[in-house]
Amino acid sequence: xxxxxxxxxxxxxxxxxxxxxxxxxxxxxxxxxxxxxxxxxxxxxxxxxxxxxxxxxxxxxxxxxxxxxxxxxxxxxxxxxxxxxxxxxxxxxxxxxxxxxxxxxxxxxxxxxxxxxxxxxxxxxxxxxxxxxxxxxxxxxxxxxxxxxxxxxxxxxxxxxxxxxxxxxxxxxxxxxxxxxxxxxxxxxxxxxxxxxxxxxxxxxxxxxxxxxxxxxxxxxxxxxxxxxxxxxxxxxxxxxxxxxxxxxxxxxxxxxxxxxxxxxxxxxxxxxxxxxxxxxxxxxxxxxxxxxxxxxxxxxxxxxxxxxxxxxxxxxxxxxxxxxxxxxxxxxxxxxxxxxxxxxx
Numbered sequence: 001x002x003x004x005x006x007x008x009x010x011x012x013x014x015x016x017x018x019x020x021x022x023x024x025x026x027x028x029x030x031x032x033x034x035x036x037x038x039x040x041x042x043x044x045x046x047x048x049x050x051x052x053x054x055x056x057x058x059x060x061x062x063x064x065x066x067x068x069x070x071x072x073x074x075x076x077x078x079x080x081x082x083x084x085x086x087x088x089x090x091x092x093x094x095x096x097x098x099x100x101x102x103x104x105x106x107x108x109x110x111x112x113x114x115x116x117x118x119x120x121x122x123x124x125x126x127x128x129x130x131x132x133x134x135x136x137x138x139x140x141x142x143x144x145x146x147x148x149x150x151x152x153x154x155x156x157x158x159x160x161x162x163x164x165x166x167x168x169x170x171x172x173x174x175x176x177x178x179x180x181x182x183x184x185x186x187x188x189x190x191x192x193x194x195x196x197x198x199x200x201x202x203x204x205x206x207x208x209x210x211x212x213x214x215x216x217x218x219x220x221x222x223x224x225x226x227x228x229x230x231x232x233x234x235x236x237x238x239x240x241x242x243x244x245x246x247x248x249x250x251x252x253x254x255x256x257x258x259x260x261x262x263x264x265x266x267x268x269x270x271x272x273x274x275x276x277x278x279x280x281x282x283x284x285x286x287x288x289x290x291x292x293x294x295x296x297x298x299x300x301x302x303x304x305x306x307x308x309x310x311x312x313x314x315x316x317x318x319x320x321x322x323x324x325x326x327x328x329x330x331x332x333x334x335x336x337x338x339x340x341x342x343x344x345x346x
Contacts, residue, residue, distance in 0.1 A: 040073075040080055041224060044216035046209045050077065057204045058084040063156075065141075065201050066179035068208030071258030074179040075139060077208065082135040087175055090134025093127050098143035106148055111163035128161045131174045141201065142182035142193060152176075153197045176201065183340045207342050211253040211260065218248055221257060225264045233268055240264075240276040247278060247285045306341040309334075313343065 042051045057064050058081045066074040075094055082092045100108055111126030128136060138144070144152070155161050156176060160169040178201045187193035211218065222240060230238040240248075244267075253259055267280040278286060309327065316322035324334040337343075 040076060041217050041220045043220050044209075044214035046214045047217055050206060050208060053204070053206050054081050055084065057081060057206070059086075061086075061175050063175075063201050063203040064177050065184075065203075065205045066177070066208055067184075067205060068179075068181065069210045069256055070181050071256035072208040072210060073257050074208055075137060077206065078135070078137040078177045078179065081177060082137075082175075085135070085175070087134050091131050092135050092137065093131040094137040094139065095127055096139045098140040102145045102148075105145070106151070109148065110151065110161050124163075126161060126163060128155060128172050128174055129163075129170065133173050135175045135177055138176060138178045140180055140182075141178040142180040142184055142187055146192070146194065149194045149197050153194065153200060156197075156200045183336070185336050185339065189336075209342075211256045215249060218260075219245075221260055222248065222264065225261050229261070229265050229268055230274075233265075235268055235274050238268060238274040238276070241278065243278040244276050244281055247281055251285050305337070306343070309337055309341060310343055 040047075040051060042048055054064075054077055064078075064081060066077055068074055078094070079092060082088060095108065097105065107124065107126070109126050109128055111124050111129055138152075155172065158169070159173065160171050162169040184193055184198050184202070188195045188198055211221075222245070226238050226240065230236055248260075255262070263282065263285065264276070266282065267276040271277065271280040309323070312323050312326050313320070316326060320334060320338075321331060324331045327334065329337075
């Protein structure tokens with residue numbers, strides 16, 4: 001990454017703050033907050049790479065696909081991309097494709113004309129038109145119905161949108177940024193996602209690592225949330241004990257950054273003072289769940305698969321053909337799994 005240490009990574013481009021803190025020494029005042037809203041924490045090398053990629057991609061209108069588990073901050077990165085793009089003065093419109101019923105999603109995205117369907121009492125601009133000259137962020141794109149995928153593909157190709165009931169298309173100038181926690185390659189194989197649309201939205205793919213794989217960010221994130229939540233809850237100067245911070249470091253964080261914020265807010269609300277103690281944390285943290293996300297002998301299937309593929313590759317010296325034979329899968333499947341789990345062994 002050009003030889004800079006974590007503490008020297010430039011924070012001006014994406015409104016990044018860094019806060020180096022050891023367990024037991026995390027205070028809200030440690031977070032060197034940017035003046036911009038939705039600052040990005042980038043203490044780990046993994047997040048340095050993400051930030052650098054977002055920074056480069058922001059300068060052009062290239063399609064960006066953000067891939068990562070739920071709660072890793074994909075919308076935050078999409079906002080940063082917009083904020084640092086030539087479209088920054090335009091609107092940023094976010095929509096979660098899995099949160100809107102299929103029957104309503106088409107009207108929400110493309111708009112409709114009065115009388116296009118029952119209850120369409122007036123013309124309505126769709127979100128694509130609302131985001132004109134700006135950025136439309138489509139979260140959970142993998143959950144978009146196939147029929148709408150075809151319509152979205154046409155928008156991306158022709159730069160125009162046809163509202164329901166309209167006699168002619170309407171030109172739009174919008175950058176579409178997408179995100180998913182799903183394996184879109186697998187959905188393509190299952191014929192649940194259009195391959196031509198995947199090519200359109202995946203010019204630049206940005207993998208957002210889970211929190212358990214970038215624990216260097218745990219302390220500065222904790223500092224950030226202590227300041228943010230302390231201000232909102234009127235608890236200035238709140239901090240966390242070394243025992244509680246150690247429990248943070250032993251937990252797998254399946255809900256990622258979103259879960260971290262939730263845990264800190266809960267502890268501040270239910271705790272007896274401004275110091276978060278071990279007894280203020282939920283039981284799942286005090287049981288010291290291991291970083292492989294296994295607890296009480298039960299592991300998530302995706303983690304077991306990733307670890308098994310990694311061990312197999314190590315056993316065969318990184319030979320992918322040999323690994324595919326050992327795993328009893330074809331090489332195409334293995335390559336897809338390597339992309340899915342972000343395993344880069346050669």
